[in-house]
Amino acid sequence: MFLEGTKSIAYELWEQNGFRAPENIICAAGNGSAALGIYYGFQDLLKNKQVEFLPRLFVVQAKNCNPIYREFVGDMSDDSFLPTIAEGIALRSPNKGRDVVNAVKTTAGRVLCAEEEEIASAVKELAGLGFYVEPTSAAAYAGLLKLLQDGVLNETSDVIMMVSGNGLKASTEIAGLLGI
Numbered sequence: 001m002f003l004e005g006t007k008s009i010a011y012e013l014w015e016q017n018g019f020r021a022p023e024n025i026i027c028a029a030g031n032g033s034a035a036l037g038i039y040y041g042f043q044d045l046l047k048n049k050q051v052e053f054l055p056r057l058f059v060v061q062a063k064n065c066n067p068i069y070r071e072f073v074g075d076m077s078d079d080s081f082l083p084t085i086a087e088g089i090a091l092r093s094p095n096k097g098r099d100v101v102n103a104v105k106t107t108a109g110r111v112l113c114a115e116e117e118e119i120a121s122a123v124k125e126l127a128g129l130g131f132y133v134e135p136t137s138a139a140a141y142a143g144l145l146k147l148l149q150d151g152v153l154n155e156t157s158d159v160i161m162m163v164s165g166n167g168l169k170a171s172t173e174i175a176g177l178l179g180i
Helices: 002-016 033-047 067-073 097-106 116-128 135-149 167-178
Strands: 024-028 056-062 110-114 159-161
Touching (some): 033 056, 033 097, 056 067, 056 097, 056 135, 067 097, 116 135, 116 167
Parallel strands (some): 024 056
16 A cells, blocks of 8 residues: 555656656665656556656666665675665665565666765755755765766656755754764
8 A cells, every 4th residue: 555655656757847757766765655656647547648758767876785786786785784875775675675676677767886985975066056956866866966977867767856855854864974
C-alpha cells in the first residue's frame, strides 16, 4: 500500500511539468521507494495515455553503501559497507533493490554512486545556490553532475531532480561541511 502512495510523486511531477513526462528523472535511493513510486506512477500515466513514454530513471547511492548499484552492475560481493554522510540512503539490504534495478533497466537509466567528497561538494554547491538540503538529497545532485560530466545529459536535457530532504534534518552535519 505504501508504494501506491509514492506513485503520487509521479503524478505531481507530471502535473507540475505541464502534464507531460520529463525525459529524465534523478533521485537518491536507499530502499528505493521513491524511485519505484515514480516508475509505477509513470507506468500508470503511460497505460492511461496521459504520457507518451516513460522517463529515464537515474538512481544515486552513496559509494560507501551501494547495494542497489552493486546489483545493477552485477557485483554480488558482500563487501563491508562504510558510514556515509548520506545516512538517509544507507541501507545494507534494501528489500526493493531488485525492483529498482528492473525499473532503471526498463527505462534505459542507470544506477550511480557518489563519493563522500562529491556529496559534500554537492551540499556546498546547492547551499551556494540557495538550497538548504540534507546530504541524502545532495547525492542526487552529485549524480546529476556525474551524468553531465559523462555526457549522458547536457545543459539542454529535460531533467527533474528529486530533492526531498530539507537541510534542517542534518544541520549539525551540514554546518561541519560548510565549516560553520
